[in-house]
Amino acid sequence: MVKGLRRPSAARDASPWSDPGETEAGAARIGSWALALGMLLLTFAVVLLDALTGSDLPLIPLLVVLPALASVFCTVRQTTGVAVWVTLVVVGSRIAATGAFWDVVFLIGFTALASALGVVACAARIRHATEVARLRSAAVALQRQILRPLPIVTRQVLAQGAYAPIEEDRFVGGDIYEVVQSPYGTRVIIGDVQGKGLPAIGAGFAALGAFREAAVKERELTAVADSVEDAVVRHNAFSGENGEEERFVTALLLAFDDGDRVRAVNCGHLPPRLLHDGEASPVTLHRTSVPLGMAELGGEARAAESFGFPPGAALLVFTDGVTEARDVTGDFYPLDQRLGGWADREPSQVLEALLDDLEGFSGGVRRDDIAVLVLSRPQGSGSAARAPGAAAASGPTK
Numbered sequence: 001m002v003k004g005l006r007r008p009s010a011a012r013d014a015s016p017w018s019d020p021g022e023t024e025a026g027a028a029r030i031g032s033w034a035l036a037l038g039m040l041l042l043t044f045a046v047v048l049l050d051a052l053t054g055s056d057l058p059l060i061p062l063l064v065v066l067p068a069l070a071s072v073f074c075t076v077r078q079t080t081g082v083a084v085w086v087t088l089v090v091v092g093s094r095i096a097a098t099g100a101f102w103d104v105v106f107l108i109g110f111t112a113l114a115s116a117l118g119v120v121a122c123a124a125r126i127r128h129a130t131e132v133a134r135l136r137s138a139a140v141a142l143q144r145q146i147l148r149p150l151p152i153v154t155r156q157v158l159a160q161g162a163y164a165p166i167e168e169d170r171f172v173g174g175d176i177y178e179v180v181q182s183p184y185g186t187r188v189i190i191g192d193v194q195g196k197g198l199p200a201i202g203a204g205f206a207a208l209g210a211f212r213e214a215a216v217k218e219r220e221l222t223a224v225a226d227s228v229e230d231a232v233v234r235h236n237a238f239s240g241e242n243g244e245e246e247r248f249v250t251a252l253l254l255a256f257d258d259g260d261r262v263r264a265v266n267c268g269h270l271p272p273r274l275l276h277d278g279e280a281s282p283v284t285l286h287r288t289s290v291p292l293g294m295a296e297l298g299g300e301a302r303a304a305e306s307f308g309f310p311p312g313a314a315l316l317v318f319t320d321g322v323t324e325a326r327d328v329t330g331d332f333y334p335l336d337q338r339l340g341g342w343a344d345r346e347p348s349q350v351l352e353a354l355l356d357d358l359e360g361f362s363g364g365v366r367r368d369d370i371a372v373l374v375l376s377r378p379q380g381s382g383s384a385a386r387a388p389g390a391a392a393a394s395g396p397t398k
Contacts, residue, residue, distance in 0.1 A: 042066065043089055063090060064111050067118030071125065079122040083115030146205050147177060153378055154181040156256040157188065160348055161373035162355055164321075164366065174200030175319045175371040176208050176249075180215040184255070187215035187224060190373055191251030191269065191292070192319045199239065203247040206235035207292060211253075221255045221304045225265045225292070228253075229302075232293035248293040252317060254375070255304075262309040265302055267292050270320060273336070276313035278344035280336065283307050283315075314347045314376040321370035322354075325362045333361055347374040 046062055063086045070082040090111040152159040159179045174193025179186060189211050193200040210231030214224040228251070236246040252272065255263035264272075264283075268291035272283045289295075289302045309315065316339070325333040342353045351374045358370070 043085070047089070047093065064114040067115045068121070071118040071122035074122065076119065076123050076126060079119050083119055087111050087115050146201070146208060148179070150373075152179040154179060154186040156181075156186040156258060156377070158347070158376050158378040159188065159373050160351055160376075161371070162351065163372075164370045174204040174247075174249075175321065175369040176204040176251075177371050177373055178208055178211055178215075179373075180212055182216045184219055185257040186255070187211075187221070188254040188256070188317070188373070188375065189215075189228070189251055190317045190319065190371060191249045191267075192369075192371075193249050194247045194291075195245065199244050200247060202239070203232060203235050203249060203293075206231045207249050207251070221253055221263050221265050222302050225251075225253050225267060225302050229267075229292045229295050233296075236293055246293070248291040250291045254315075254317070256309070256375075260308060260310050261306045262315070263304050263306050265289070265304050267302070268294075270318065270323065273316040273339060274307075274309075274313060275316060275339075275343045275347075275350060276310055280316075280339040280343040282336065311377065314350065314374055316350070316354075317373045317375065319369065319371045321366065321368035322358065322372060324368060325358055325370075326367065327361050328363060333358060347376045350374055 043063065066086050067079060067083040070079040074082070087108075091108055147163055150159060150161045150163075157179060161177070163175065163177070165175075174195065175191070176193065177188075177190045179188050189208075191204070191207060193204045193207070195203075207228050210228045211224065214227035218224045218227060228249075232247075232249055240246060248268075250268040250270075252267070252269040253265040254272075264285055266285045266288040268288060271285050273280050274283050285305060285307075287300075287303045287305050289300065290297055295302075318335075323333060323335050327333075338357055339350075339354070342350045345353065351372065354372065355370075
């Protein structure tokens with residue numbers, strides 16, 4: 001993964017009060033030395049005020065607030081330490097003070113109960129946070145297993161790229177990509193499933209499975225798109241029976257042979273950018289169709305079109321997590337403006353520059369998944385090495 005999209009690892013609290021079994025989900029946010037110092041200062045202030053006000057207005061019971069506060073920000077061990085400290089201070093102050101026996105017993109019992117509740121609340125908070133983090137990590141790990149690691153090299157294409165799920169527990173998204181070597185050349189898909197969460201991952205997995213099979217089996221790229229369409233429709237029908245929301249997939253399908261043309265079927269996705277001779281330009285696709293899973297709405301049948309892909313060129317394909325990234329003022333990321341400054345670089349350098357710039361532009365705050373592929377010809381490929389039958393497989397050019 002390019003450094004701009006590495007997942008940060010939260011540092012554990014290495015203090016003697018932190019529980020070794022607590023994960024970063026429980027994240028102790030206050031260091032032990034700072035916590036101990038704060039407890040001492042607050043205790044000293046309350047004890048001093050209690051001594052100044054006398055028995056008419058005892059302030060020592062205010063210390064029971066400290067375990068409750070610690071339960072929100074600290075580990076179980078830290079909260080237990082605060083609870084024990086507060087209980088000892090209250091017991092010591094009441095023993096030293098004069099007062100009715102039952103009043104002292106009641107105050108000590110109340111302090112012990114409040115402190116115990118603080119520890120229980122802290123344990124419940126950490127348990128819940130740990131479960132959420134475990135589910136989130138499982139979903140992200142599942143999605144990383146569904147998507148093949150990059151780079152991917154075929155006879156016609158070198159695919160470099162990066163994928164970064166947003167990794168919020170309710171925002172695990174459905175960006176997909178795949179590169180398949182087939183008897184008809186290399187087929188590529190990049191797409192974005194509508195919605196978030198595990199259901200979006202399910203729809204994306206259905207689309208990917210259908211693409212992997214159809215990309216090898218079907219000669220025409222439109223037939224590949226139709227197969228993926230059918231898979232998404234079947235998935236939606238199954239989801240509807242289980243009371244889940246139906247989803248659609250915006251996708252761009254590409255077919256590469258050994259020539260200098262690329263076939264494309266655009267199903268409501270963002271057009272690619274062509275990088276060649278130091279310039280970056282959007283590829284104009286005139287036959288954009290509805291997203292996958294929505295063909296029943298009608299309209300023209302899906303059609304393939306071709307565009308030039310000269311030697312030495314690279315093709316940038318991406319999901320809307322790139323173009324819809326925002327800065328602190330709410331402005332969208334100016335992809336074409338920034339991309340023009342890197343068009344004369346190598347594909348790997350373009351990718352790294354894009355991701356680093358995107359990270360800086362958004363301040364590290366991502367609102368959607370990001371999937372980016374930079375597609376170029378592998379070394380040694382070219383029209384002279386055209387595979388038998390590849391020209392026929394690509395179909396007529398526009």
